[in-house]
Amino acid sequence: MTDKPLGFDTLAIHAGAKPDPATGARQVPIYQTTAYVFKDADHAARLFNLQEVGYIYSRLTNPTVMALAERVAALEGGAGAICCSSGHAAQIMALFPLMGPGRNIIASTRLYGGTITQFSQTIKRFGWSCKFVDFDDLAALRAAVDDDTRAIFCETIANPGGYVTDLDAIAGIANEVGLPLIVDNTTATPWLCNPIKHGATLVVHSATKYLTGNGTVTGGVVVDSGKFDWSASGKFPSLSEPEPAYHGLAFHPALGPMAFTFHSIAVGLRDLGMTMNPQGAHYTLMGIETLGLRMARHVENARTVAEWLEADPRVEAVTWAGLKSSPWHDRVARIVPKGAGALFTVAVKGGYESCVKLVDNLKLFSHVANLGDTRSLIIHPASTTHRQLDEAAQVRAGAAPNVVRISIGIEDAADLIADLDQALNAATV
Numbered sequence: 284m285t286d287k288p289l290g291f292d293t294l295a296i297h298a299g300a301k302p303d304p305a306t307g308a309r310q311v312p313i314y315q316t317t318a319y320v321f322k323d324a325d326h327a328a329r330l331f332n333l334q335e336v337g338y339i340y341s342r343l344t345n346p347t348v349m350a351l352a353e354r355v356a357a358l359e360g361g362a363g364a365i366c367c368s369s370g371h372a373a374q375i376m377a378l379f380p381l382m383g384p385g386r387n388i389i390a391s392t393r394l395y396g397g398t399i400t401q402f403s404q405t406i407k408r409f410g411w412s413c414k415f416v417d418f419d420d421l422a423a424l425r426a427a428v429d430d431d432t433r434a435i436f437c438e439t440i441a442n443p444g445g446y447v448t449d450l451d452a453i454a455g456i457a458n459e460v461g462l463p464l465i466v467d468n469t470t471a472t473p474w475l476c477n478p479i480k481h482g483a484t485l486v487v488h489s490a491t492k493y494l495t496g497n498g499t500v501t502g503g504v505v506v507d508s509g510k511f512d513w514s515a516s517g518k519f520p521s522l523s524e525p526e527p528a529y530h531g532l533a534f535h536p537a538l539g540p541m542a543f544t545f546h547s548i549a550v551g552l553r554d555l556g557m558t559m560n561p562q563g564a565h566y567t568l569m570g571i572e573t574l575g576l577r578m579a580r581h582v583e584n585a586r587t588v589a590e591w592l593e594a595d596p597r598v599e600a601v602t603w604a605g606l607k608s609s610p611w612h613d614r615v616a617r618i619v620p621k622g623a624g625a626l627f628t629v630a631v632k633g634g635y636e637s638c639v640k641l642v643d644n645l646k647l648f649s650h651v652a653n654l655g656d657t658r659s660l661i662i663h664p665a666s667t668t669h670r671q672l673d674e675a676a677q678v679r680a681g682a683a684p685n686v687v688r689i690s691i692g693i694e695d696a697a698d699l700i701a702d703l704d705q706a707l708n709a710a711t712v
């Protein structure tokens with residue numbers, strides 16, 4: 284082998300995995316264990332002091348879970364990663380080392396509905412807050428930054444409308460104001476976009492979606508680029524000052540590009556406990572092996588179905604950014620050159636009533652709250668995922684009452700179109 288960097292599909296199969304040292308097992312074993320025997324008291328002390336890296340207790344690290352963390356870090360081009368119990372856990376774990384009471388983040392108005400609720404309501408219990416801004420209005424984003432702002436947050440391809448964020452422009456502002464940019468790359472996956480190449484500091488994933496790919500697990504990942512200088516501004520004392528919760532260790536700069544990752548394991552997972560289980564990690568490792576193959580088919584099917592829907596008189600609008608009619612079409616070539624993902628919304632003639640009938644009449648599409656499955660999925664966000672929002676916020680989030688959200692699977696596109704055709708007939712007459 285040469286030193287040439289390995290390709291995406293090779294990393295998707297090999298990164299983080301090596302034959303098991305004890306048995307030679309080729310596939311990553313499911314290390315279904317809580318604890319690991321120390322060689323002696325000195326070994327145990329060295330592990331607890333971070334003088335030696337090794338396994339202590341599975342709330343912190345587990346070999347199956349670590350294989351997944353390494354694999355996702357490799358696919359995203361990051362320095363390190365940690366796995367969590369869900370995508371929402373990953374978001375809290377990404378913010379935890381950066382935040383404190385009275386601090387805020389600035390997030391895009393176009394986000395997964397659950398994230399809007401987490402950021403607008405739940406994080407207040409920690410004394411954190413969030414300002415929501417239209418990320419196409421760069422002046423408004425810049426103006427929203429204040430002395431207490433600690434991060435900027437957006438999604439590469441925003442749920443539910445398939446809006447493509449101009450990551451380069453947002454990273455430019457984050458850089459200008461000296462703040463980390465956190466990008467939720469769930470709906471794009473590292474196959475379509477590596478946010479770190481566009482200037483992201485941290486990348487978060489719901490592994491529940493495309494990474495696993497078949498709707499079997501709940502999981503999350505936080506990838507650190509290793510590029511942010513946590514000590515420069517004095518704004519991130521958990522990382523740059525002696526950490527009282529970890530023997531007074533200043534993680535940055537002592538641990539260099541691994542400062543965030545080690546802090547997230549040694550303090551975050553240790554004390555918040557939002558750990559991924561090894562069985563879940565196994566399913567996600569299996570899923571990632573075919574990520575490239577699946578995403579190519581997801582995107583191809585999305586194009587076929589979106590073009591068919593757009594040309595249909597029963598449909599008012601389709602938001603897939605791969606369509607020329609999309610206001611974000613120009614960003615596709617730069618941000619997600621292999622395709623605009625497989626998630627979009629469809630405005631159906633007849634509004635709310637027709638949306639509900641469409642959902643109820645589909646046979647192949649499943650009516651579920653999930654996305655990023657091999658199966659095609661549909662939901663009416665205004666009555667479900669975005670139900671917590673008032674109508675104005677629903678519209679801002681791309682989840683107006685007259686739209687359904689579709690997650691296109693990898694079935695035969697002709698069958699998906701036939702199913703939509705019969706259900707649209709039932710919904711719009």
Ligand SMILES: *Cc1c(COP(=O)(O)O)cnc(C)c1O
Pocket residue numbers: 369370371372395397398438442467469470488489490491492501502503654
């Ligand atoms: C599903 C999802 C989440 C939350 O992930 P869970 O695994 O359900 O906790 C966050 N962001 C996006 C874009 C998602 O699709």
